[in-house]
Every structure is written in structure tokens, then in C-alpha cells.
Amino acid sequence: MAKFRKKNGNGQPAINTSSLPDIVFMLLFFFMVTTVMRQTDLKVKVVVPQATEIQKLEKKSLVSYVYIGSPSDNFKAQFGTAPRIQLNDAFATAKQIPEFIEKERAARSEAEVPFLTTSLKCDRDAKMGIVTDVKQELRKVSALKINYSSSLRTEVY
Amino acid sequence: MPKKSRSSPEINAGSMADIAFLLLIFFLVTTTIDTDKGIAIKLPPMPEENQPQEDLKLKERNVLKILVNSYDQLLVDGELTSIKDLKRKTKEFIDNPAGDPTLAETPMKAVISLKNDRGTSYNTYIQVHNELKAAYNELRNAMANAKFGKPFDKLNKEQTEEIQNYYRQVISEAEPENIGGTN
Numbered sequence: 001m002a003k004f005r006k007k008n009g010n011g012q013p014a015i016n017t018s019s020l021p022d023i024v025f026m027l028l029f030f031f032m033v034t035t036v037m038r039q040t041d042l043k044v045k046v047v048v049p050q051a052t053e054i055q056k057l058e059k060k061s062l063v064s065y066v067y068i069g070s071p072s073d074n075f076k077a078q079f080g081t082a083p084r085i086q087l088n089d090a091f092a093t094a095k096q097i098p099e100f101i102e103k104e105r106a107a108r109s110e111a112e113v114p115f116l117t118t119s120l121k122c123d124r125d126a127k128m129g130i131v132t133d134v135k136q137e138l139r140k141v142s143a144l145k146i147n148y149s150s151s152l153r154t155e156v157y
Numbered sequence: 158m159p160k161k162s163r164s165s166p167e168i169n170a171g172s173m174a175d176i177a178f179l180l181l182i183f184f185l186v187t188t189t190i191d192t193d194k195g196i197a198i199k200l201p202p203m204p205e206e207n208q209p210q211e212d213l214k215l216k217e218r219n220v221l222k223i224l225v226n227s228y229d230q231l232l233v234d235g236e237l238t239s240i241k242d243l244k245r246k247t248k249e250f251i252d253n254p255a256g257d258p259t260l261a262e263t264p265m266k267a268v269i270s271l272k273n274d275r276g277t278s279y280n281t282y283i284q285v286h287n288e289l290k291a292a293y294n295e296l297r298n299a300m301a302n303a304k305f306g307k308p309f310d311k312l313n314k315e316q317t318e319e320i321q322n323y324y325r326q327v328i329s330e331a332e333p334e335n336i337g338g339t340n
Contacts, residue, residue: 017174020173020174021173021174021176021177024174024177024178024181025177027181028177028180028181028184031181031184031185032184048195049279049280049283049284051195051196051283051284051286051287052287052291053196053287053290053291053294054194054195054196055194055195055196055197056193056194057193057194057195060193063193068279117197119193119195120195122279123279124278124279124280124283125278125279125280126278126279127275127276127277127278127279128273128274128275128276128277128278128279128282128333129275129276129333131279131282132275132332132333135200136332138200139200139201139202139203140203142202142203144199144200144201144202145197145199145200146197146198146199146200147193147195147196147197147198148195148196148198148283148286149193149194149195150194150195150196150283150287151194152194
């Protein structure tokens with residue numbers, strides 16, 4: 001008995017936490033690697049046009065994205081090559097845009113709704129016809145703040 | 158004495174986890190998914206159905222008509238123009254330094270009317286918008302420098318408003334027509 005008591009005399013042995021930093025570092029690296037944009041899987045090819053007079057979009061959380069471009073290689077057999085609209089993760093038609101905007105609005109608080117911006121990420125080779133259809137649908141639901149996504153052009157022509 | 162120096166003290170790694178957590182949180186917060194940039198536009202509201210379309214009477218000289226066809230060619234006030242000249246022409250139209258009777262009376266009255274075909278490429282459309290915006294930005298900057306000695310984006314609110322009221326940037330977009338065949 002005496003022996004027994006002596007063993008437990010020091011209290012509980014401390015848990016070895018020397019590997020905790022390693023675990024946390026592993027997590028850290030995992031996040032650093034995986035946070036590289038996983039917004040939506042793009043099903044359309046979008047190469048945005050270049051422009052010089054561009055502005056940064058301020059609030060990320062208040063932006064909804066509409067993608068327009070020709071279907072990427074995996075979807076060519078199914079959907080052809082004509083430019084199409086993508087909302088969230090699926091192909092859509094212009095008619096579905098009001099519904100999409102309503103959903104985006106419902107996800108935000110009422111005070112934020114007037115500041116919602118729609119970012120049109122359109123391929124530079126798309127035709128204005130499809131873009132105009134989208135614009136008209138946006139006007140119908142009064143989503144008037146839009147942003148034509150483009151990259152900065154450095155060279156002057 | 159020699160006994161003491163032999164055993165090297167252990168480094169306390171207990172706070173290592175905290176440091177790593179701090180880093181982790183820092184990265185979680187700051188990783189920005191590629192910044193989105195672009196040309197900001199405000200669409201005009203949809204006209205009410207039962208509301209009669211009021212005809213805005215604008216003097217011909219105050220409207221710069223830009224037409225873009227499905228071959229991405231530009232017609233500016235009846236003249237075939239390349240995109241390179243669009244900015245210069247727009248600035249001339251808005252400012253009208255020579256007092257030309259065919260160009261805008263004052264910058265405040267200037268309206269740019271843009272009409273494109275359904276077959277116009279999106280790239281051309283953006284380039285046109287870009288040039289128009291560039292024209293206005295340059296004019297606003299020039300005025301800001303002349304009047305307040307500062308570039309436009311460094312002005313305070315009242316000064317900005319004053320210039321924005323002078324160079325108002327009214328771009329009216331007509332609904333495109335489907336003339337040019339391919340869509």
C-alpha cells in the first residue's frame with residue numbers, strides 16, 4: 001500500500017503537449033493551401049476583358065456573381081460551344097436570374113440589400129445579346145448595381 | 158559549478174501552440190479570394206408598364222450618339238471611328254473648348270447615347286465603356302487640378318460633388334437591336 005501511495009504521490013502525470021504545435025502547424029498549412037478560392041466550380045470558360053478604368057469591388061459578402069461564357073471542355077459534348085450563363089454551380093437561362101437574385105437577397109439582412117452588387121463575369125468573346133438579356137432581367141428585379149468584371153490593362157494601345 | 162552548466166535548460170515550448178494558432182487565425186482572416194475588379198455601372202430602373210414613356214427632349218447637339226454594330230465597328234455621331242479616337246472625340250464633345258455649335262453646349266447638358274447590336278462582342282462593349290469612363294475621369298481630374306490643385310480622388314466630399322455635378326457622366330443605353338445577323 002505504501003508503495004502504491006508513493007507512486008501516485010506526484011499527482012497525475014502531465015500530458016505531453018510538445019506535439020501540439022506540430023498539429024496546429026499542420027492545420028495552418030492545410031488552411032493556407034486549401035483556402036485558395038473555392039467559390040464555385042466554373043463550368044464556363046471566362047476570360048474577362050481588359051480595361052484601364054477599373055474599380056475594386058468593396059464588400060465581398062455583398063456581391064453575387066453571374067458567369068457568362070462558353071461551356072468548358074467537359075461540358076462541350078452536352079451543352080455545345082455557344083456562351084451560356086452559370087449561376088452558382090449550375091447552368092441557367094436568363095429567366096432564372098430574378099429567382100437567383102431573390103435568393104441572394106434573402107440570404108442577406110434587409111439593410112444590406114440596397115448595397116448588393118452583381119458582378120458580371122463575362123467572357124470577352126461573348127456576344128452582347130446574352131449579356132443584354134441578363135441586364136434586362138436584372139433591371140426587372142431592380143438589381144441595378146452591376147460591375148463588369150475586367151482585369152487591368154497595363155499596355156496602352 | 159561545472160555540474161550546473163552541463164545540463165542545458167529545456168526551452169519551454171508551451172507557447173509555441175499559441176503562436177501557431179495566432180498565425181493560423183491571421184491567415185484564416187486575411188486570405189482574400191482573388192480581388193474582383195471591374196467597371197462599375199448603374200443600370201437605369203425598368204420603366205413602369207402603365208407609365209407613358211415621356212419623351213425627353215434633348216437638343217441634338219447635346220447628345221453624342223455611339224452606335225456599335227455586330228462587326229464591332231463604331232459610328233460616333235455619324236462618323237466611322239476607331240476605339241482609339243473615341244476618348245479624344247468624347248472629351249471634345251463634352252468640353253467643347255472651341256464652342257463648336259454641333260457639340261455639347263455645356264458639359265452639364267452632355268448626354269452620351271450608346272446603342273449596340275446583339276451581335277456586338279462583349280469585349281468591344283467594355284472597351285467603349287472604358288473609353289467613355291476614361292474621358293470623364295480625365296476631364297474631372299483636369300478640373301480638379303485646375304480648381305483645387307489636387308487630383309480628383311484626393312478631393313473632399315463637397316469638391317467631389319461639385320465636379321461630379323459639372324461632369325455628370327450621363328450614359329444612356331438603348332436596348333440593342335438584332336440587325337447584324339449572328340447572335
